[in-house]
Amino acid sequence: MSTAPSPTRTPDQDWAAYVADFRRAAHQAVDWAAEYLEHVRDYPVVPRLNPGDLTDSLPSSAPDRGESFDDILRDFDSKILPAVTHWNHPRFMAYFACTGSTPAIIAEMLSATLNTNGLHWKTSPAVAELEQVALGWLRQWMGLPDDYFGIIYDTASVSSLHAIACAREMADPDARVNGSTPNLVLYTSQESHSSIEKAAICLGIGQKNVRKVPSDAEFRMRVDALDQLIQKDLAAGLRPFCVVATVGTTSSTSVDPVAPIADVAARHNLWLHIDAAYAGIAAILPEHQHILAGAERAHSLVVNPHKWMFTPVDLSAFYTRYPDILRRAFSLTAEYLYTADNTRQLNLMDYGVPLGRRFRSLKLWFLMRYFGRECIQQVLRNHIAWADRLAKQIEADSRFELSAPHPFSVVCFRYKGTDAENKAILEAANATGEVFLSSTVLNGKVVLRVAIGNLGTTWDDVNRAWELVKQAADHRQ
Numbered sequence: 001m002s003t004a005p006s007p008t009r010t011p012d013q014d015w016a017a018y019v020a021d022f023r024r025a026a027h028q029a030v031d032w033a034a035e036y037l038e039h040v041r042d043y044p045v046v047p048r049l050n051p052g053d054l055t056d057s058l059p060s061s062a063p064d065r066g067e068s069f070d071d072i073l074r075d076f077d078s079k080i081l082p083a084v085t086h087w088n089h090p091r092f093m094a095y096f097a098c099t100g101s102t103p104a105i106i107a108e109m110l111s112a113t114l115n116t117n118g119l120h121w122k123t124s125p126a127v128a129e130l131e132q133v134a135l136g137w138l139r140q141w142m143g144l145p146d147d148y149f150g151i152i153y154d155t156a157s158v159s160s161l162h163a164i165a166c167a168r169e170m171a172d173p174d175a176r177v178n179g180s181t182p183n184l185v186l187y188t189s190q191e192s193h194s195s196i197e198k199a200a201i202c203l204g205i206g207q208k209n210v211r212k213v214p215s216d217a218e219f220r221m222r223v224d225a226l227d228q229l230i231q232k233d234l235a236a237g238l239r240p241f242c243v244v245a246t247v248g249t250t251s252s253t254s255v256d257p258v259a260p261i262a263d264v265a266a267r268h269n270l271w272l273h274i275d276a277a278y279a280g281i282a283a284i285l286p287e288h289q290h291i292l293a294g295a296e297r298a299h300s301l302v303v304n305p306h307k308w309m310f311t312p313v314d315l316s317a318f319y320t321r322y323p324d325i326l327r328r329a330f331s332l333t334a335e336y337l338y339t340a341d342n343t344r345q346l347n348l349m350d351y352g353v354p355l356g357r358r359f360r361s362l363k364l365w366f367l368m369r370y371f372g373r374e375c376i377q378q379v380l381r382n383h384i385a386w387a388d389r390l391a392k393q394i395e396a397d398s399r400f401e402l403s404a405p406h407p408f409s410v411v412c413f414r415y416k417g418t419d420a421e422n423k424a425i426l427e428a429a430n431a432t433g434e435v436f437l438s439s440t441v442l443n444g445k446v447v448l449r450v451a452i453g454n455l456g457t458t459w460d461d462v463n464r465a466w467e468l469v470k471q472a473a474d475h476r477q
């Protein structure tokens, strides 16, 4: 039985008892986690509860007296768990499927145990150096050039914010002091992620200065349209400064033509950022490395191991060939934090907004070592092959049609009926609790998405998702 601390029994008074309490509860928690992972399929992927149910089941204020781990773990099981959407479920196929894999789970626990904070090199050499090592390994796996400097942020949204800040720094170095000039213009495709527009809002570029370049029939940025928009803006006295290409768009996973976009960027001296948040990981496969052709001429790139590389949220890898510009954009060292910076003693606080930096690279390092490149390649290949197999089955059913090419592990398709019917099919399939699929809009029509990407997913899971969709179509209203 665990005994909670109290005002007369604070941890410092009996540190050994405090740690013993932890040891017992942590073993229990690890047993719970293993049990969970073993039987994760027994849970409905999406919880069945009403908004506010969890809030109403919990006390409205925190306890004055500490409670035992047993009580806390019991409530975790009985109250919190039923409100969890199981992103670690092999049949979670909504948005982009992902995985908190076991080596990374262990690393997260160790990272919290150390609680080391990499403000600058001296505050945690391990954080500063392992981040460079792990991101160097990932860069090699993806076939990116050696001159790409890597840094970890929490999300792709924040990585792209930093990319666009670099672009502004390159075009308008006085913006740091004076604020953004009003005539900077950013280009990205109409299919790009909302984080790009959000970054423009945050950096004072303004939504009206974000050009959504039209896409072609396969949802890829049209380079001729990009060129035309730039010419028009130049003629109007505006200053094009940045273009963001997407490798693996959020809706359909289309791939913008990076190399021709790089030509345009070079012609107009634009910062080229590649948002490869989901699909960049596919470049670990030699047969898919072509998706990053042209990246050697880009200024920056983001890829999210927390999407398709079995890393629990959060871990976004940001790479730039111009770390000096990133540093110029963000270094602002208070006297109390001053410390030397050289290539072997990086102060990561100078390369972005956050000062504090948790030990995220530990989980990447653990999992890259545990799985190795070949196992990860095989899992990615399976996911891509199953997406293709699913697409063939969809094509063979005359009631359905594919809505986009499927270059990776996501298939977009629709029932040949109304938007309302497609939404009803989605709702019905998800209501079984056996699967979680999502939808998007392509060419103005609602389409269903099956996103394969969880480490535990098998072909049978994918096939079951398809059966549930077909059954829902059979019984549609």
Ligand code: PLP
Binding pocket: 096, 154, 155, 156, 157, 158, 193, 195, 246, 248, 249, 250, 275, 276, 277, 278, 304, 316
């Ligand atoms: N970029 C793309 C292409 C995405 O698909 C997503 C999310 O799905 C993001 C950026 C945002 O990712 P994050 O949640 O890491 O900010």
